[in-house]
Amino acid sequence: MNQTSYHEPLSTNESTLIIVRHGESMWNEKNLFTGCVDVPLTRKGVDEAIQAGKILSTMPFDIVYTSALVRSKMTAMLALTQHCCQKVPIIIHNEKEEARFFSQIYSEDTKNQSLPVVTAWQLNERMYGDLQGLNKQETAEIFGKEQVYNWRRSYAVRPPNGESLEMCLKRAVTYFKDNIEPQLMAGKHVMVVAHANSLRSIIMYLDNLTPQEVINLELSTGVPMLYIYKDGKFIRRGSPAGPKEASVYAYTSNLALYKQKCDEMLQETLKER
């Protein structure tokens, strides 16, 4: 089997951007405000990450971005275990020269069979300040439902000693514009795995939402969203219901061609066994 053709995404005039909120975390399950507290996925969150990977198994990827928090890194690495290209996702360590040196790969062929995963604290969840660790239901009983709703979903309101969505947007969207958008402009296919509010702020930029519109934006755990980047614009193509269902997940012709190649190669591999 010709490994290179099988693994290399199509080079076309459009790039693919997939964004996914991490799977359910242990504090999501306990209904606690999490923010930047670094908690892992639950078993359900692990299953959600693997299911997301199945849906994305024939999507082209050249580079993956996660936050610095383990729930987003777990989701990305688990999802990528399902990918048809069988590239090895490798978390890049370049926080300092020594880390770069210690994590060097000295084989070009091995490098070509790997998928870089970049972690960025700028993509971390909004910092929830004094609410971190508090139960959401109890907090609403103490401070009132409306106040808690405003802390959770409005654009400019800050939770006590925490970040407003606006403050989170400034770091997350700046990082997206400076680091991720240039990859898309260069024709690279990208997946971003992050958090409810850091992704709400990025979607506000992608969909050009107003502060009023973003209030109603909710992201489920582990459900991928597809954007096509073409001629400097982001076109939302829906959320994939599954690899086989073309309707909801409006594949472009290039994506359908890549999927067809993957499926054909998979059939070939199965025959060779």
Ligand SMILES: O=C(O)[C@@H](CO)OP(=O)(O)O
């Ligand atoms: O607690 C949090 O960090 C966030 C995401 O889980 O909660 P909410 O969706 O209420 O902003």
